[in-house]
Amino acid sequence: MPKINGNEIRVGNVLEHNGGLWVAVKTDHVKPGKGGAFAQVEMKNLRNGSKLNERFRSADKVEKVRLEQKDQQFLYESDGMLVFMDSETFEQIELPADILGERRPFLQDGMTIVIEYHDSEALSASLPQKVTCKVVETEPVVKGQTAANSFKPAILDCGVKVMVPPFVGPDEDIIVNTETMEYSERA
Incomplete structure (x- = not known):
């Protein structure tokens, strides 16, 4: 694994530090x-989610870890475990449902997601940036409400509540940004 100087650490880098794998959340x-100058780095453990604040001087060497990214297709969920299939080898793997965190409701049948591996251990999973959802329930359009930045709450078919523009009605398909969990555009 390549070693980098402490001042070269960037947000998103995965580091091996104190016997664990950490992702830099804030630098x-x-x-x-x-x-001397130093980098104050806030890190999150990829295995157990604990956080750590660490100072790295430019002379400090730290191991940068490369994670292997694989496209996996979601098949089904059973007993709190999500079952995915590798699109190339057709092998099936089971991962805990909490690997997706608060974005779990956006996971749909047959969706292809990216899972990051270190050796053969799955560390994180990320959904596509934009997902199409159906609006189940929202307030009716109020006539004359044309303020530039007015939004109203809407409940989606996956159970997530988002703010949508006034022109979006029930049974409409919208595209939601899974990173910010906000309305993006009409489908």
Whole structure:
């Protein structure tokens, strides 16, 4: 694995530190008036989710880990485990449902997601950036409500509540950004 200097750590880098795998969530480069510059890095453990704040000087060496990304197709869920199939080898794997976190409701049958592996261990999973959902329930359009930035709450078929523009009605398909969990556009 390549070693990088402490000042080269960027958000999203996966590092091997203190015997664990950590992803850099936030980095702040500090240059105090007295003493050498350092990078203040907030990291999250990929295995157990714990957080850690660490200072790295430019002379400190840290191991940068490359994760292998594989496209996997979602098949079904059973007993809190999600079953995925590798699109190339057709092998099936089971992962805990909490690997997707709060984005779990957006997972649909047959959806292809990207799972990141370190050796043969699945560490994280990410959904496509945009997902099509159907609006199940929303308030009716109020005539004359044309303020530029007015939104109303809507409940989607997956159970998630998002804010939508006033022109979106029930039984309409919309596209939701899974990273920000916000309305993106009409489908």
